[in-house]
Amino acid sequence: MAGTRGVSDPLEDVFSKALLRRIFRKRWVLLPDYVPDTLPHREKELRRLAEVLAPALRGEKPGNAFLYGLTGTGKTAVARHVLLRLESRAREIGVAVKGIYVNVRQRETPYRVVAAIAEGIGLRVPFTGLSVGEVYERVMKKVSRLGGVYIIVLDEIDFLSKRSGGQDLLYRLTRANQDLGGRAWISLVGITNSLSFVESLEPRVRSSLGEVELVFQPYTAPQLRDILEERAREAFNPGVLSEGVVPLCAALAAREHGDARRALDLLRVAGEIAERRGDPMVTEEHVYAARVEIERDRVGEVVRGLPLHAKLVLLAIIRLQESRGGRSVSTGEVYEEYKRLAAELGLEHVTLRRVSGILSELDMLGIVRSRVVSRGRYGKTREAVVDADINAVLEALGDDPTIARLVYGDES
């Protein structure tokens, strides 16, 4: 219990600071792309995926697999963990097995995905200029020259088939083994959190990719606690976590469909806040502060990355909502206000169709909530409400020099 009364006991405060000095021991253990040595409550899934891929150790073609489940249910961690273990075992026995992990969300287009695969096998390709087919050919040529077994993990694979040409690439990859003529093997592991994606797949792609399907259930709060405790032991210095912190992170994340990544983020950011403030321990208050900070950062990042006219549309919604006491606004209303703002800046305005598209993009980004409603005789439209901290949004909008004037009025 030493250290818990640091605030009221000045000597203990000095002592514990001297002893601990810092909050973190290995902060990176809590970062989203860290692959832990053990994955509590995912033993079955680990085993199943390993069974599917194990033939690679004999130099045979491993099966394809499809993993799905909500975000933060361990799909990515399981895939990466199995890949690492498989590769190291293969190295021990001198078999050529290569795992290639690609996050499709970060490499949205077919070209970038196939370029990432190329990079994964040590093939340098230009970031643009070639056709998808050309890069694909080069990859296949190199793979068949090198031989061996390649396991390609396509994480968030749904982002691939959305864009045109994505289905094509998937189809080609599922039958890549025919292009290799037995000189090498490729197996695919697809990961997604979208069930509608699974249904939208071409049957031939689906049956190939879904040879084995693993479903990941959300973690429960106690399971999340196990996960956090294990990581926390590594990540933090002993004694810096006050008692309620891990349960609180677990509870908050459990509320959001058992999202382990969310729980780890909360824990890490809470620690960062404590360290930044020079506090000797991480408390529940830091966790609540983390929740706010994570959201602010997310909003800021998303808004800053928006195209100019999307920013204007967003500003238009905020303006309208302010003058309407928070009521939701229709696409037509937004369009009129947006045109006024654009005119004020002397900019051409985009079409209504585009504004409608921007509205649904803002919805998917979680900045605005909009739903399509029918107002009967008065038409069908989308009704939008800003669904993020308005101040965080305005701050991010104000960072854009082109529209800062609109956000801050006419100062300076």
Added chain:
DNA sequence: CATCCACCGGAAATAGGGGGGC
């Protein structure tokens, strides 16, 4: 019960900026 509003949202095409291979 048919009408008709006010958009919805898919598809294809364009613009225009950045790069190949040979």
Added chain:
DNA sequence: GCCCCCCTATTTCCGGTGGATG
């Protein structure tokens, strides 16, 4: 240099559509 490719934001075109209204 010529011809082809990629990428994002946007335009053009256009066939829907839920439900209050007359």
